[in-house]
Amino acid sequence: MSEKKVPILDVRNLNVEFKVQDGIVKAVNGLSFKIYDGEIVGIVGESGSGKSQTMLALMGLLASNGRTYGSVKFLGQELVGLSTNKLNKIRGNQIAMIFQDPMTSLNPYLKISAQMTEILILHKKLSYKEALHESIRMLERVKIPDAKNRIHLYPHEFSGGMRQRVMIAMMLLTRPKLLIADEPTTALDVTVQAQILELLKELRQEFKMAIIFITHDMGVVANLCDRVNVMYGGWLMETASIHEIFTNPQHPYTKALLESIPSIDHEVEKLRTIPGEPPNLLQLPKGCPFQARCQLTSNNCSEIIPLQRVNPRHVVKCTQELGVKL
Ligand SMILES: Nc1ncnc2c1ncn2[C@@H]1O[C@H](COP(=O)(O)OP(=O)(O)O)[C@@H](O)[C@H]1O
Ligand SMILES: [Mg+2]
Structure with a gap:
């Protein structure tokens, strides 16, 4: 980039x-x-x-x-x-966010169809019918088999992996x-x-x-x-x-x-x-927070750590001589 x-x-x-x-x-x-x-x-x-x-x-x-x-x-x-x-x-x-446990964002008491269409109706002002169509397309896009029927299931009726796919589909609805x-x-x-x-x-x-x-x-x-x-x-x-x-x-x-x-x-x-x-x-230590566990400590580790540029795509925060070309 x-x-x-x-x-x-x-x-x-x-x-x-x-x-x-x-x-x-x-x-x-x-x-x-x-x-x-x-x-x-x-x-x-x-x-x-x-x-x-x-x-x-x-x-x-x-x-x-x-x-x-x-x-x-x-x-x-x-x-x-x-x-x-x-x-x-x-x-x-x-900005959308997904978590380790999709159930933190999914409502266990609502069918997926209700949860997905609500987002489109709210953010994109679609009708229910349009929102349902778009939601099914998105579930198909994340490879949920038989999305047309399965959209009417509750979150717990999906496996862990499928539930994460549902979550991703839901997050992508607003692009x-x-x-x-x-x-x-x-x-x-x-x-x-x-x-x-x-x-x-x-x-x-x-x-x-x-x-x-x-x-x-x-x-x-x-x-x-x-x-x-x-x-x-x-x-x-x-x-x-x-x-x-x-x-x-x-x-x-x-x-x-x-x-x-x-x-x-x-x-x-x-x-x-x-x-x-x-x-x-x-109670963070002064300087590098890793110093207590580091194998390369020196006297400099308790100093404020400068950011060092290794090359245009690489920056490191360490006082050690690490082969860094300044
Ligand atoms: N509400 C809170 N009150 C006090 N400490 C918190 C609170 N929330 C998170 N922390 C602390 O912030 C630190 C960073 O947490 P976190 O960002 O969740 O770590 P991770 O890298 O595992 O995602 C942890 O030590 C955690 O205990
Ligand atoms: Mg974490």
């Missing part, structure tokens, strides 16, 4: 904090990244690294003890501080410019996961939308994404094209994540997990 293009999403110095009894949880810290039209960007990091809260913050959906600071521009419009009314016009319309997918395949078995990833690749071409794909799995990133942002302790540690991250990883944390990709050769997945614990977000 050319850097000169206007990004559809431009996140600058985003911070997310939660007030709790013991103090302030610093869940996202000084995060900046851009998403361009039509690209698939992975956000990868261990559990608790701030991936979901980043996305909820930009959608204005944080829990009530959460605060967002910084700037999130979607197609040039600032989202931080926007009224709920205005955000509602963007959410679920121009969003950006789809945020938060671990949508984590609960699915490997074969179904691969099918959903394939479907998402086809859909981004067809619908010309960008996708942010959140995962803790570098294998999924390799399969699907054009670029990746690596997060740890609420910080962006490294951002690079997929080719760069796999052939020339720089950050010790990225390297550790790459070593934890499950091998399909092993029947029982043996992951090399990264030793140590994630940082305490109530």
